[in-house]
Amino acid sequence: MxxxxxxxxxxxxxxxxxxxxxxxxxxxxxxxxxxxxxxxxxxxxxxxxxxxxxxxxxxxxxxxxxxxxxxxxxxxxxxxxxxxxxxxxxxxxxxxxxxxxxxxxxxxxxxxxxxxxxxxxxxxxxxxxxxxxxxxxxxxxxxxxxxLPIGPAYYPKDIASEHPERFFVAEILREKIFMQYRNEVPYACQVNVVSYKSRPNAKDFIQAEIIVEKNSQRIILIGKEGKALKLLATAARLDIEDFLQKKVFLEVEVKVKENWRQHVGLLKYYGYGGQIQSL
Missing domain, CATH: 3.40.50.300 (P-loop containing nucleotide triphosphate hydrolases)
Incomplete structure (x- = not known):
């Protein structure tokens, strides 16, 4: 809609x-x-x-x-x-x-x-x-x-969302994780965009991190010789470029933070406290 x-x-x-x-x-x-x-x-x-x-x-x-x-x-x-x-x-x-x-x-x-x-x-x-x-x-x-009640518009009529672009970049990468991996691994992943740099004379640079709870999950995400992670990054990059309508260089790193889904401080930092996420 x-x-x-x-x-x-x-x-x-x-x-x-x-x-x-x-x-x-x-x-x-x-x-x-x-x-x-x-x-x-x-x-x-x-x-x-x-x-x-x-x-x-x-x-x-x-x-x-x-x-x-x-x-x-x-x-x-x-x-x-x-x-x-x-x-x-x-x-x-x-x-x-x-x-x-x-x-x-x-x-x-x-x-x-x-x-x-x-x-x-x-x-x-x-x-x-x-x-x-x-x-x-x-x-x-x-x-x-x-x-709906009659009232003024809350937002300019030429925008589709108030979330920043990096939020959608992270969501696209997380979608690809759900599509490529099975069982518990996708649910144990949190995606953060660490850096997003627009470069007028080169591809935009995006640095993202995938947070998992166990080293075994990290190993699965990366795959043998890093092939699984490369496949993931390529699929995500293509969709990100389609969303942003520009070419990007996407760098993805996998990190372990044990039991992050139980850590209230981390959850708030990752944007689960109800506010618009701007990581």
Whole structure:
């Protein structure tokens, strides 16, 4: 809806960690969208708890809530998850359930899914979409606009987010980690952009670090003779160049910080305290 990709997308759960702000503007309106981490029912680390605070803080000033579910999966009750995600708000927010990936199942099955969610959940409306092909996205936009109050624009209408470029650079690299590596390794990784230098007569220089919790994870990331890390850096660089619309030189280093997901000070430094990350 904002016209460009801002949040990373993988086939693994809990890929989103930060509260990603997107801005969708037109002459007659402006929508501020927050993409939050999914609700974590079983919290394993302090990182999980801080991610949930980001979810709840996004709901404090929200005018409506959108829950996105996979239409290919069996329906499941989401009311408890919704209540935890909304947090301490006493008033009930207008809630839309978006059934994504409708292009992958038969129309008859979509109708059954819609009927189930309308019957067994407390959402106000269910809209099937195919985000991949853009089908139904305008219906979602119209639903949101019907819930927004009249007021001034909060941001200039020519920007899509308030996050700095280096935030998205780090997110692109983290997305590639999720796509290239399996099991626990991607979840144990934190990506920081240590240095970003614009060079008028040369490629922009980006120095990034990947933080892991164990040396064994570092070994897996680097791979034999550094081949895995080189493959990762190349894939990330190509997407970063596409995002920035310029050539870059990307340098990636892997470091170990034991149990960083349990270290509150580090988590706040890495931007999990709810503020916009600017590392």
């Amino acid at each position: 904002v016209g460009q990709k801002l949040s990373i997308v993988t086939d693994k759960p809990q890929t989103t960690r930060h509260r990603i702000l997107g801005i969708c503007s037109a002459p007659e309106y402006q929508m501020i969208l927050y993409d939050t981490p999914g609700v974590i029912e079983k919290k394993m680390h302090k990182l999980d708890s801080m991610m949930m605070k980001n979810v709840q803080s996004a709901a404090i000033n929200a005018d409506c809530v959108i829950v996105v579910v996979d239409a290919c999966k069996e329906p499941q009750k989401i009311d408890v998850v919704l209540e935890e995600g909304v947090g301490d708000r006493k008033d009930k927010l207008p809630t839309l359930l978006v059934l994504n990936k409708k292009d992958l199942i038969k129309p008859g099955e979509i109708a059954k899914r819609i009927e189930w969610y309308e019957k067994f959940t407390k959402v106000d409306e269910v809209i099937p979409v195919s985000a991949k092909y853009g089908h139904g996205v305008d219906d979602v936009k119209e639903w949101i606009l019907s819930k």
